[in-house]
Amino acid sequence: MALSSFSIGVALTPTVVSTLFSHYLHRKNRQGKPTVHLSYDEGISIIREFITFSSKRPIEYIQEFTAQRVPAPHWVKIERVAIADEFLDPAAAAITKQLGPDGIARVGGEKWWQWRGPAGDKNGDLKAEWIEMHSDYNERKHEGKNHSSNKRIMLYIHGGAYYFGSVQTHRYQLQRHARKLKGRVFARYGKAIVQADYRLAPQFPFPCSLHDSLAAYLYLLRDHRPEDIIFAGDSAGGGMILSMLVICRDQGLPLPAGAILISPWVDLTHSFPSIVKENPGDYIPDHGFLHRPSLAWPPPNEDEIREIKEAVKRNPTIPNERVNVSESGQENTAVISSSQAPKGHGRPPPSCVINGDTIEVKDQIHMYATNDLLFHPLVSPIFQPSLGGLPPLQVISGGGEMLRDEQFYVAHKAANPVAYPPNDTFLDEFDPQREIVSRYPGTYVQLQVWDDLCHVAPILSFTPPVKFMFRSIAQFGAWALARAQRSTVEIVNDDEVSHVSSSESEATQPTVSRSGHKDPHDLPTPTVGKAGDPLPPFKDRMIRQGVNKRGHVYHLEPPSKCPVLQIPPESVGTINPNLLMKWMLAKEEWDHKFAKDKVRVHHERLEGLAHGFQEFEGETPPPSALAARRLAPGALPPKGLRVSYPMAMWSKFASKHDRRTIQREHDLETRSQRSRRTSVEAGRAGASMEEDQELKDKTQPNGTSEKASSSTPQLPAIPPEKPFTPLIVLPNYDGKSSNDEYENASTRALFHVPGTIPPTTADSKSMHHRSASHGGSATIRSGLTSNPADDASTLDDDRSLAVTGMGVEAASTRAVLHADGVIRPTNESYSVFSSRDSLPLTNGANHD
Template sequence: MTVSTASSAVHITPVVIKTFLAHGKKKALKYKNGDEAEESRDDIFFDEAFNIVKAFIEMGTKNTVESLQAFTNTHVPAPYWAAVSPLRIPLSCCNRAADLLIDWFDPDELKHIVGGERWWQVRGMDGLDAEWITEKEFIANVEIDKSRKLSDDEEDILKMESLDRVMLYIHGGGYFWGSINTHRYQLIRFARKIKGKVFAVNYRKAPQYPWPCPLQDVLAAYLYLINPPPGALHKAVPPSKIVFAGDSAGGGLALTALTVLRDLGLPQAAAGVLLSPWIDLTHSFPSVMKSTETDIIPPHGFLAKPSPLWPIDLLPGKDGRARESITGPPPKPGHADTLEPTQDRLDAEGDSGDASSQPQKDMLEDNSIPSTDTDDAVLDIDFEPKPPKVLMKDSTAVPLELCAQIQLYAMNEQLTHPLVSPVLQGSLGNLPPLYIMAGDGEVLRDEITYMAHRAAHPKDYPVRKGALESERQRRNAKQFTEPTKVHLQVFDGMCHVLTVFTFTESAKFAYRSIAEFVKHVTDNDEEHLARNPFPELHRPPSDLENEFSEHRTRKKKSFFRRNKREEPLHNASEPQDTGLYKEAVETLANEILADGVPGTNAQEVKETIDPGTATRDVPNVVMIRERVDLHGKTRPMEPKEDMEVLQLPKESICLIKEDPCMRWLKGQEEWDRTFRRAAKRAEKKRIKLRAEAERVLNNAKAQGLITVDHPKTPSRPQRLASHQRSTSDTRVNRTIQEDRRWGPLDLGDESPPPSAIAKRTDTREAIALLKKSIYHTAPITHETVPKLKHSDAIRAAFDPHDDPNRPPKQSVSEQQVYPTMLPWHGVRMWDQLVGYFMRESTRKAADKAASSGKQISSTIKGIVDTASPGGSGTKLPETKIKEQNAYTKDKESNGVRAVGLNGHAGEANGHTDGMA
């Protein structure tokens, strides 16, 4: 069964029932035992949503990669109240991004590590899918010139020019699934919160398009924004108005893109928002092993049912998926212990089977690597094993060596490259301000926390010597020493990418914090942000508008009925996030007053925060470290010296270690047993597909295909097919494209990863790419575009994956799937479910607030009665009442609970600030 809405419902329904029953038993047991400890999953709605997401991802691992990609890259129509305008970033922008990456890599790196400079530029589509997203109400009254004929989407793009804040969003999904469709509802929410627009990019995904393909696409999207090509509808967006944002894999790509721009001296974006970024693909941090029960990520990683596409080795070899390491040259095709092997090692590569096994401690002694320190003196440092070698807990054991690729995004030998695992960058300093979010219960918590501190304190957290083999990383470690301004928030009890669970108080607070950060960094100039990039320290505080003060409604049509009903434009619970944010501002102000700010006079800071003299920002704050409880209330993070993750030796960072390796191996062996028959069928399918690809290529050559190793000129005019075709056939675009540099037939001297579609001929998608490159949109290395042979056209007519009259559909890792029937997709079902949880959680919060309000009212009434003439208490002096009234008025005008000169917050009348 493939991944579909129907199969998801069948798989998830029992989970919903089981969760409901288990939840009731758990709550009853806690009540019986008098356990008052609060947990995130005490909330039935979060418990259900958590298990639904976890079950869906688990179901994905029991299906093929292609089916999961197709389901999550199926086009889902946008809500009618959102302005979502699709477009295609042209090949010219992709080429500019490729040139940047070629400049970033040195030639040896491109050859030995990346595998060449052509294969990752090969793509099936004529560009890159993207979307502009905002709410229609933001552009409803914008007038544009309608002298030329434009579509509704094009008109919306022109209207969006009135919005200057841009969030460049990169979606997550383990680098191999997900799309702009799975994240669209979240992105609409971001657009509303920042009162701006979101630019979302549907980058190519692994394993068909592994690293650095997605990175090239992200850079192409940024270049498209700041330097639009001819024909683009938008004007150039200043980098100071762009914020990179991404979740999970998208967060890792966002951070990596920011480092590339920094290294090349290109204009930097205003900031980065990293939501649970995946930045260590070796899984070397402790939380990877400790937090599997509290996270949605599968314990064995992202496995898959075998198919012609994945895994690369459908069946384990004679040594299994892992074996004992051997000394001597690294196993093919990678470089197990050095990033750039010496010529002697390359010459000896064929003799890897002759050496005997050694214990790890002996290998550490025998394999020191010459390295260069900051004084250019040559030293011998301890051997730091690189993938596929595994660091063992027992130094007397023979180290393991991986014989199968463990990540879909990159080969084992590439996992420690700083553009794959950016936590291992030579330096994370000199980057634009970063807002970084993590869940305390997620497996990536430790690597996110460590990365945040590395960025804010480059000198305190240097990278290990084994990561400084390349000249660029050595130079970066010396050059980029300025602290990056970082706001780190770790949310209690939350799992990976908590913003998915939009109905929780934690998520509401997170959305508000992100929105205020984005508005602050895009609304203030560079000089201002150099002093303070944090909106929480802005004085006077930003004016938080109550988005729900006006009674605005929208007409909502039922999906099945034509009747209309009125409902609030936004969910009525959302003013809660404003109140939570204001409380967080006050908490942070108190913390700063208590602890002081390095390099700033304490009295100056006190006067800055004091609402009576608030005229400037709190300066010189490098890092804000906060924990956020289940109700969105912040508190200071514990001291750095008390955090286990910050005490890890740098030599242990980004190494494949025994425990996570054995856990993956156990899962992969279970999958090998369960899907052994499927693997054998996939192997037979590969043989048939190779024969089909060979036939297609031979027929094309017989029909006039001519290619050259290099184009004769940098830019060639478009040419029609070598055989005359009907001019009435407008459905076929048979041309040579001047902006398409390379195709699958131009990679003879390159060594792309074995999963890459560019050089494969054993998958249906690879054959579709080959046909498109030959018959429809050939690169400039082709002299001719041959006519489709009659026998091939007849076969295509009976092939559901092909069509003789138009280019074949490309890989679902790149091209969206468009359903032929009215879609009721799982993404829309999830949105409906979340909407239900939102309404119910709102009702519960309202009931609780009403109950609390009655108690507060009676308490206040008692105080008033006591203080009034004739009361049993002492009446407040008149001067004191005036002071309190003045205090309240001043506090309300600043939009945040006041902090007195003694550093304490206001009392009774400060507790309801900002709660709409």
């Protein structure tokens, strides 16, 4: 039975009902975990059951299901575009050069992976979508290219283990990213292999999807500067982003402003300990992904290919010749023997020693690449000689997911490449001179480990813990753009209108354990990712944070106390024998359960191969590649795309939070005429970055060079014939001296202005040593400072409140507005949201 709406409803309904009862029956056991929320508990149970249900169907079924259309809400603007060959060709050239002759030989050639479908079939074109809020689109249409959303582009690469998923499955996530960032999200249009324009494995294995992703980035560079673009991706998409960044770095392509990696999959060999531990908080099967046999998956192993080819050679005129293959021979997934690797695909098959026997795996393990290529750095970025020299990264990891160890490791490897090099075997192959490993400085990384969350938690965007994660992503994205553009970036501050903010009032209360002690993770630290909050300063090129389910941050243990960071390089890349045994046992059970299907598929392959392998002049595509059997009957899947009602219902439910937040925001602005925007700048995190990582001149696609400083905003020039007279004297507020606790950075900023009487020596010394505020920021500069870095108003700390959309005036603000020579804004709406250039400033000589 196909994955229809009816069959999925029948399969998932018992799970929904049973989870509802078990949730309330065992709720005490869920305290302190994300599953204490019913929405999270139901969501993860549904995903887990759906994966189990879909594994009993052929792989084409889940590809077709996840490619079905999901209507966008009316408040979201969708624009579809096609990416021409002028971007595909240079992307292919960059990948070919990065692979080198040896890599091309291991991949099987340089032409087959550029094949997109039959000639003249427009469905083979690479398509993509622009996703943005309708309100932002209307503003951009009115203002033209100067609109701020044109400087906030997110290129999103979706996940799905490289073989399923699309923009349709991620639509509700992408529209929230666009809303939070007040920008535009650009994603490759996902129709999976139903219309062959989004090339998924196993029919289009490595490096097909990498080729498409890099071409999408080159397409963006035609009309946008690299500092206006950030990358984002989840799971397989996060791993692919790292490979894209390395290619851009090594091939001289412009690097984006930053990248956000959500639960990135960076080690396809699964060599880290967390993969074999008990992970009840995750939905990924402990044995990996398996599916009912079909023409697409699993592909024939080398023994079966050799047997089929010999049969065709013996009698090529009889396509229906049956090869006598015993069912027991078909069921075996591993044999204890030694064999030569297939031509053009490198090293011998992976093997391990179990109970004294050497087990050699000949069947392909992952859909994305052959077993040999699992060790390639562009497939598993964990094996890159160096991940230094990249733009700032945010690595988000779930504390309850199976892949958490490799994500933790790769974040530290990027920040300190020399401390975490690959083993000598990889260096001998990919960096024999040991130049790359020490060539680049470390990358600045913000690592966040979210307590007990599952793999790619944003898939559960309607749950309270994940709503904080979206805030953190918007925070980092705005910071990376502001730093790259050397300016401030305004984004949405929905703290007052967001349901998660008002419903999580208990977040300010620390959790008390059964022993009566407060959980140190629940101490009242600032909530993470509130739009506009400044990033803390980097230490050793890292911001290392743990985040609990209430969105409170805490410091992670130092690297010296993290067991995963003590793993020797020789162990990274060694397939875990326990995991391999789990996979083989599950594969054997699957082959026994679907033995008839496997024999039938074998005979169908024999009939198809009677048409011959369509090889590309000396190239050998992987066995699963559609390019090798493109003329065989039934090789190309049927066309057609219909609406997926289950996914549409899921997306509508997930979008409910955004719809309600937008409505509350609109109502609040209508009543109070206050803006819900806040500004983000590089701040202390940018100041803590060393000069060797500062942005350099970037070459634009048209060959011109543009200075990064050209985008730096300049303070308005003051005409020389209008000097600052009379002097601006800051009055004491409520009889307090200038060194009082109510004086903050906003007040001190005015002392640098020409014409302002400085404080006394004692006051100056007091202010100079006062620590900066650690609260969140919703900065609106006064327009008076001579140094923008000195103007650092803060929001939500107990010492000062800047001028915000909430209309709150703190002591420092009132001191400025009540000072001689400063004209107060004329109305409420003007005072609430003003840029630094628009605040009125006059002097006594010109004041009427």
